[in-house]
Amino acid sequence: MSRSWAVVTGASSGLGVAYAERVASMGTNVVLSARRADLLESVAADLRERFNVDTRTVTADLGDQDQRQTLIAELQELDVAYLINNAGFGTMGEFAEADPDRMADELNLNVVALTDLTRAAVPGMIARRRGAVINVASSAAFQPVPNMAVYAASKAYVLRFTTALWDELRPTGVRALAICPGPTDTSFFTNAGNDEVMSNRRTPSQVVDTTFKALRQHRPYIVDGGGNVAMAFATRFAPAGLQTKLAKLVATN
Numbered sequence: 001m002s003r004s005w006a007v008v009t010g011a012s013s014g015l016g017v018a019y020a021e022r023v024a025s026m027g028t029n030v031v032l033s034a035r036r037a038d039l040l041e042s043v044a045a046d047l048r049e050r051f052n053v054d055t056r057t058v059t060a061d062l063g064d065q066d067q068r069q070t071l072i073a074e075l076q077e078l079d080v081a082y083l084i085n086n087a088g089f090g091t092m093g094e095f096a097e098a099d100p101d102r103m104a105d106e107l108n109l110n111v112v113a114l115t116d117l118t119r120a121a122v123p124g125m126i127a128r129r130r131g132a133v134i135n136v137a138s139s140a141a142f143q144p145v146p147n148m149a150v151y152a153a154s155k156a157y158v159l160r161f162t163t164a165l166w167d168e169l170r171p172t173g174v175r176a177l178a179i180c181p182g183p184t185d186t187s188f189f190t191n192a193g194n195d196e197v198m199s200n201r202r203t204p205s206q207v208v209d210t211t212f213k214a215l216r217q218h219r220p221y222i223v224d225g226g227g228n229v230a231m232a233f234a235t236r237f238a239p240a241g242l243q244t245k246l247a248k249l250v251a252t253n
């Protein structure tokens with residue numbers, strides 16, 4: 001059995017399950033982390049049965065600094081081939097009416113936990129001269145998104161942070177990649193407050209395919225899906241007023 005591990009956060013549903021399945025199919029052992037222990041256990045049992053890999057589960061609210069410590073210890077102890085920082089959530093609605101506690105949880109998970117977990121994993125990867133950090137950003141990272149202002153800004157952080165890290169790690173043999181999915185068919189929109197929007201969605205397995213193709217090409221970031229690539233490229237040259245108008249149009253269709 002392989003000695004190397006993948007650590008996948010948000011592995012209880014959606015993209016996280018698809019990432020866990022993909023790395024297990026490559027023969028890599030998997031640490032699965034999220035808050036819902038029952039779902040993690042059932043994903044872990046499925047991976048062991050189908051792919052004959054070893055699994056561990058870490059049940060934690062990763063936005064909470066104390067609860068993150070068990071996962072940080074795993075990252076420092078194991079031979080981690082992949083850290084997949086996938087756990088994250090968004091919130092739809094006007095900023096002036098946002099729940100301050102939820103807003104802080106969103107930033108703690110999407111930004112602080114992702115950075116902290118990456119910091120725990122990278123020294124071991126550098127010492128072994130191999131490994132990859134895959135950070136799940138979003139196509140929302142490329143422009144401000146009214147009514148999802150905090151979420152889009154948190155993903156802009158993930159994109160910038162990961163691209164800088166990609167450059168720092170280049171001489172070491174360790175890779176960093178920000179994957180920027182557009183609307184994808186998971187529980188994300190239900191949890192964000194409205195599942196009726198952005199009905200033209202990609203599948204989690206398409207996003208995972210795009211991720212590993214980009215990783216093989218040593219790219220710093222990749223946008224998943226042709227339409228999302230075009231949108232991310234076009235908004236780059238638009239003035240702020242047009243960027244927000246386009247983002248609102250996409251977010252309501």
Ligand SMILES: NC(=O)c1ccc[n+]([C@@H]2O[C@H](COP(=O)([O-])OP(=O)(O)OC[C@H]3O[C@@H](n4cnc5c(N)ncnc54)[C@H](OP(=O)(O)O)[C@@H]3O)[C@@H](O)[C@H]2O)c1
Pocket residue numbers: 009010011012013014015016033034035036037039060061062063086087088089090109136137138139180181182183184185186187188189191
């Ligand atoms: N779906 C999309 O359209 C889309 C587009 C762009 C980017 N993304 C990004 O893709 C990533 C995965 O989301 P998804 O689409 O797969 O949505 P999802 O099905 O809602 O999955 C979110 C995952 O994050 C975990 N999570 C949420 N809060 C957590 C916390 N405080 N501590 C630990 N784990 C937590 C959830 O597990 P528990 O509830 O069990 O904790 C779940 O496993 C997110 O970073 C999201 O921002 C999604």
